[in-house]
Amino acid sequence: MSAIEGTEPAAALGGGAGRAPGVSGEGRAARLRRALRHRSLMIGVVIVTVIVLLVLLAPVIASQDPIKQDAASTFLPPSGAHLFGTDSFGRDLFSRTLHGGLYTIGASLAIVLIGGFVGTLLGVVAGYFGGAVGFAVMRVVDLMLAFPGILLALAVAAIMGPGLDNGVIAVAIVLVPVYVRVVEGATVQVRNLPYVDAAANLGARPWQIVWRHILPNVRAPIVVLTTTWIGIAALWIAALGFLGLGVQPPTPEWGAILNDGQRYITIGWWMTVFPGIFLALFGVGVNLIGDGLRDELDPALT
Amino acid sequence: MNSKRKILTAILTVGLAAGGAAGCSGGGDTGGGAQNLTVGWASPPDTLNPATTGARSVGPLDAAMFDTLVYLTPDSKVTPGLATGWKAAPDGKSYTFTLRKNVKFHDNTPFDADAVVANINYITDKSTQSTIALGLLGPCTHAKATSRYEVKLSCTKPYAPLISQLGEPYLGMQSPAAIKKYGKDLGQHPTGTGPFEFVSYAPNQRLVVKRNPDYQWAPSATGGKGPAKLDQITFQFIPNDQSRVGALQSNQAQLIQVTPGIFYKRLKGTFSQAPNPISGMGVFSPINAGRWPTNDPAVRKAIMYALDRKTMIQFAATGVYPPNGSPLVKGMFGYDASLADQYPHDPAKAQDTLRKGGWAKQGDGSWTKGGKKLSLIITAINTSPTYPLLAQAMQGSLKQVGIQASVQQMGDSAWEDNNVKGGFNLTPLTYVAVDPDALSFWFNPGSFYNWSHYTNGRLTGLLSQGRVTTDETKRASIYKQAQKIIMDQAVLYPIYENQDLLTYSKKLTGVSYSGGGFESFYRATLGR
Numbered sequence: 001m002s003a004i005e006g007t008e009p010a011a012a013l014g015g016g017a018g019r020a021p022g023v024s025g026e027g028r029a030a031r032l033r034r035a036l037r038h039r040s041l042m043i044g045v046v047i048v049t050v051i052v053l054l055v056l057l058a059p060v061i062a063s064q065d066p067i068k069q070d071a072a073s074t075f076l077p078p079s080g081a082h083l084f085g086t087d088s089f090g091r092d093l094f095s096r097t098l099h100g101g102l103y104t105i106g107a108s109l110a111i112v113l114i115g116g117f118v119g120t121l122l123g124v125v126a127g128y129f130g131g132a133v134g135f136a137v138m139r140v141v142d143l144m145l146a147f148p149g150i151l152l153a154l155a156v157a158a159i160m161g162p163g164l165d166n167g168v169i170a171v172a173i174v175l176v177p178v179y180v181r182v183v184e185g186a187t188v189q190v191r192n193l194p195y196v197d198a199a200a201n202l203g204a205r206p207w208q209i210v211w212r213h214i215l216p217n218v219r220a221p222i223v224v225l226t227t228t229w230i231g232i233a234a235l236w237i238a239a240l241g242f243l244g245l246g247v248q249p250p251t252p253e254w255g256a257i258l259n260d261g262q263r264y265i266t267i268g269w270w271m272t273v274f275p276g277i278f279l280a281l282f283g284v285g286v287n288l289i290g291d292g293l294r295d296e297l298d299p300a301l302t
Numbered sequence: 303m304n305s306k307r308k309i310l311t312a313i314l315t316v317g318l319a320a321g322g323a324a325g326c327s328g329g330g331d332t333g334g335g336a337q338n339l340t341v342g343w344a345s346p347p348d349t350l351n352p353a354t355t356g357a358r359s360v361g362p363l364d365a366a367m368f369d370t371l372v373y374l375t376p377d378s379k380v381t382p383g384l385a386t387g388w389k390a391a392p393d394g395k396s397y398t399f400t401l402r403k404n405v406k407f408h409d410n411t412p413f414d415a416d417a418v419v420a421n422i423n424y425i426t427d428k429s430t431q432s433t434i435a436l437g438l439l440g441p442c443t444h445a446k447a448t449s450r451y452e453v454k455l456s457c458t459k460p461y462a463p464l465i466s467q468l469g470e471p472y473l474g475m476q477s478p479a480a481i482k483k484y485g486k487d488l489g490q491h492p493t494g495t496g497p498f499e500f501v502s503y504a505p506n507q508r509l510v511v512k513r514n515p516d517y518q519w520a521p522s523a524t525g526g527k528g529p530a531k532l533d534q535i536t537f538q539f540i541p542n543d544q545s546r547v548g549a550l551q552s553n554q555a556q557l558i559q560v561t562p563g564i565f566y567k568r569l570k571g572t573f574s575q576a577p578n579p580i581s582g583m584g585v586f587s588p589i590n591a592g593r594w595p596t597n598d599p600a601v602r603k604a605i606m607y608a609l610d611r612k613t614m615i616q617f618a619a620t621g622v623y624p625p626n627g628s629p630l631v632k633g634m635f636g637y638d639a640s641l642a643d644q645y646p647h648d649p650a651k652a653q654d655t656l657r658k659g660g661w662a663k664q665g666d667g668s669w670t671k672g673g674k675k676l677s678l679i680i681t682a683i684n685t686s687p688t689y690p691l692l693a694q695a696m697q698g699s700l701k702q703v704g705i706q707a708s709v710q711q712m713g714d715s716a717w718e719d720n721n722v723k724g725g726f727n728l729t730p731l732t733y734v735a736v737d738p739d740a741l742s743f744w745f746n747p748g749s750f751y752n753w754s755h756y757t758n759g760r761l762t763g764l765l766s767q768g769r770v771t772t773d774e775t776k777r778a779s780i781y782k783q784a785q786k787i788i789m790d791q792a793v794l795y796p797i798y799e800n801q802d803l804l805t806y807s808k809k810l811t812g813v814s815y816s817g818g819g820f821e822s823f824y825r826a827t828l829g830r
Contacts, residue, residue, distance in 0.1 A: 069698035249694045
């Protein structure tokens, strides 16, 4: 953290880019105040906070067992006993939806962490060192980007077999080239600035330069990319679940619950509507945060 | 307003009635009363060629276009079809069929003994790669024309199931001229003698057939005479359950098959319905005796007591199917009702069986033996929604007695592969047959479908005896003994009687089926 805060070159870049005077010069408190006034950012934060709280508190709020089958209470519409109704196995959907969020949200976080880490690493390597390695990495990335993302994820998931872990890896693999692209571009831009040469001439080792001078400057696009992709990852992991390649029954997960319910959509709307609303709101909320952060952190991107 | 609408309705009705009358007097040619039926069919065919198809769902489609040597009544009695009579040789190793005269294929090729020989040769030819049809012939793979309308089918050993299996649409007679002309593309040009002629086929979309105006050779057991009443049938392939039901509700289709359980209940009253019984072994799960922990008989028996077929049917299909408790379903030759009560649903007894088998219950409710925790793998084909639902229901029943189980959904080829390799403990599925010899496909050593991975000398002996025994009482008793062994060893858990749930417009009448549950539209009519 101190490395980021203390970085002089960040200001140099801000000034050098010449587009956003004032942003880097502001104090932390001022930036926070400004962020608080950003309407869509705040709406996103509120939505996501509420959903995450509901999901984290699922064991307390939704006390019914999300996988307990009950032949006597199948297809019950929403009521006091079952807030979101029950599904074809008589399982409480309120409980399933809340517990399911843990899998969907947890999986999407894991996806961006894995994809983001690997992608950033490769991007920095390719951008900073360039040469044959950089060329090779970027061509592989081009190749991967040529595939439609969801198709690539489906293929990987199909090869590795169904399961949440494999689903996470599959989507993370799709995410890697996206990060590499962005990070490599930003790294190349920074690497050619005079202060990097200066640091090198003063005897700083490559990893020191990357850590102290490059990473802090590509931080903004990474943060923006990550927040945006949490939402997309949640949708994709739900898509895999919907196609039966994600979690295996009876584990609740938003995509899997939607798939269970779509068969009865004309008979019981509640089986798809409630998990659908949660998934949609989470996606919207995270995207609002992503957009807001982009405005706040990196006006150059807008 | 109201009276106006009434008048309008009256005019419309009169107009339509007149149109219908004109159609009738016109001898059934297309006009105001054209009888065009659209059917929402669940599974797209692999091929329309009866000799090479591997799909049960193609059977009824072929039954519309092809006739068979014998005709199976709905209760599986063998009656004359294209053969008016037949005689078994005293040693049971050959059959002589007398064929019907004045029958011709849709391409005007006459039907005679040479045509039958050409069909048998085509099916048994290695390059044809016949699956179901070849299996149905068993060891009876040689045909010889003894006169123009007499053909002799010889077997290497006696094969009792042959005669009834000749009534399955997969052994429908194809035009020898078409076989010669189309070769590998025969499936694109189905040419039979059936009540409907092929018009067009767009894979994964639709099959269109039209009435065969020359059809004068309907099996008398159908109760019909002369050409079919429908002018044209369009089989629209709609695999998605919702869409199929939607097509019926919007009258884009007047009949749908494989109605999902819950809709079958909801549509009752608004539409006509018929649960066509599909003979064979019903829907069941083999219990894999070749893999831990179901290689332990105590575990297999505990599973038999722990599973609750009634709840399973409730969860997977809102309880519309009749439960089945024996390896063969009701109505099959050799069915034994007494077997159904051998393993009542009894969680306490399931736990007792485990305890006696040396398993110990742990604090968390699970079971262990020799330090290993009791857990099962249930696989399910993901191409049909029913099987994953059944698998989940099984998982739920087992959990109540502390048996852990994971459910794995698989695509059909991976699933089949996994079954052969034995990478599962339980897997719900269905097997269709008209003869109890089906059991030998499931329990003979080395057989493809030995997915219980269980063989037993006495059982194999009984099953091969059943193949050669022609005395009906003896044969029935053989299959009862065989089923008793299967149940005693707990290598198969019967779930329910398989049915094709048909839902159709009240205007449509006369839809029936032949033995085995193959839909027949020969006598169907669309009324007003």
